[in-house]
Amino acid sequence: MQIDYYSNTQDGHPHVVKDGHPHVVKDCRPHVSTRWPPRDGLQGKAVVDEQAYREGKLGTARPAGEGTSELINKEKLSQGRLFTRSFEDGLGFEYVMFYNDAEKRIVCVFQGGPHLQGMPGFFHGGAIATMIDATVGMNAIVSGGIVMTANLNINFKRPIPLCSIVLINSQLDKIEGRKLLVSCNVQSVDEKILYTEATSLFVKLNPEKEFDIKELVLKSAPPA
Numbered sequence: 001m002q003i004d005y006y007s008n009t010q011d012g013h014p015h016v017v018k019d020g021h022p023h024v025v026k027d028c029r030p031h032v033s034t035r036w037p038p039r040d041g042l043q044g045k046a047v048v049d050e051q052a053y054r055e056g057k058l059g060t061a062r063p064a065g066e067g068t069s070e071l072i073n074k075e076k077l078s079q080g081r082l083f084t085r086s087f088e089d090g091l092g093f094e095y096v097m098f099y100n101d102a103e104k105r106i107v108c109v110f111q112g113g114p115h116l117q118g119m120p121g122f123f124h125g126g127a128i129a130t131m132i133d134a135t136v137g138m139n140a141i142v143s144g145g146i147v148m149t150a151n152l153n154i155n156f157k158r159p160i161p162l163c164s165i166v167l168i169n170s171q172l173d174k175i176e177g178r179k180l181l182v183s184c185n186v187q188s189v190d191e192k193i194l195y196t197e198a199t200s201l202f203v204k205l206n207p208e209k210e211f212d213i214k215e216l217v218l219k220s221a222p223p224a
Ligand SMILES: CCCCCCCC(=O)SCCNC(=O)CCNC(=O)[C@H](O)C(C)(C)COP(=O)(O)OP(=O)(O)OC[C@H]1O[C@@H](n2cnc3c(N)ncnc32)[C@H](O)[C@@H]1OP(=O)(O)O
Pocket: 133, 134, 135, 137, 138, 141, 147, 148, 149, 150, 151, 177, 178, 179, 201, 203, 204, 205, 206, 217
C-alpha cells in the first residue's frame, strides 16, 4: 500500500489521484490506494511544498491564494502532541523505557490499551509498529542526536494479545556516518514468545536541514 500523491485543484482543495482519477477531498488526511505512481504521473503539486522542505521549512504550506489550501496551519501545529502520549490514560500506549548506555540498548516495557485493537482481541499492527519506531527511535536519538526514521522493516510473527504486557528489546547495531542501524524484537515478559522482529535505519539530519525539529519535539511533550 502506498499513500497517494496530493495535488491541488483550481477550487483550492487538494485532490487525490486514485486509480488514475482525481478525487477531490476536503481535508488533509492521506488517502490510501494500491496504485503508485498514479497513471497521470506526478504532474500535481504536493500540499507540503517540497522546495520549502528542502530549504528547511518543514510544515510550511503554500500561501493561500496560490491555489493551495492552508492545510497545515499554525493553529493545528500548536495542538501537536507526541502520538504515543495522545491517548487517555490506560487506553493507548502505556510504556516505560530503560536505556543502557554501555551496551547502547533500550528495553521498553509496553502495555497497550484497548483502543489499540486491530483484529479482535489483538493489537493493531500499526500500533506495534508505532511502539517499535518509538523504541528504536529513542535508541537512535540517545545514541546519535536528532534523527529520523528512514527505513523500518517489521516481521510480525505472532499476534500480540490486546492489553498484554510485552518487552521491546532494542539494540544499536552500527553507526555509519549519519546512519544508525537499530534492531529490536518484541517478546512476552517471560521471553518465551517472540512476537515481532524489526530492523531500522535512522539518519541524522543534515545540519543544513535541521529546520525546527527540536522545537517540534518540545511541543510534543505530554502535558505536565
Ligand atoms: C521522541 C520519540 C522518538 C520517536 C521516533 C520516531 C521517528 C519517526 O517516526 S520520524 C517520521 C518518519 N520518518 C520520516 O518522515 C523521514 C522522511 N525522510 C526524510 O526526511 C529523509 O529521507 C531523511 C531525513 C530520512 C534522509 O534524508 P537526507 O538527510 O537528505 O539523507 P540522504 O543524504 O538522502 O541520505 C543519507 C544516507 O542515508 C541513506 N538513506 C536515506 N534514506 C534511506 C532509506 N530509506 N533506505 C536506505 N538508505 C537510506 C542514503 O543512501 C545515504 O547513505 P550514504 O551516506 O551511505 O550515501
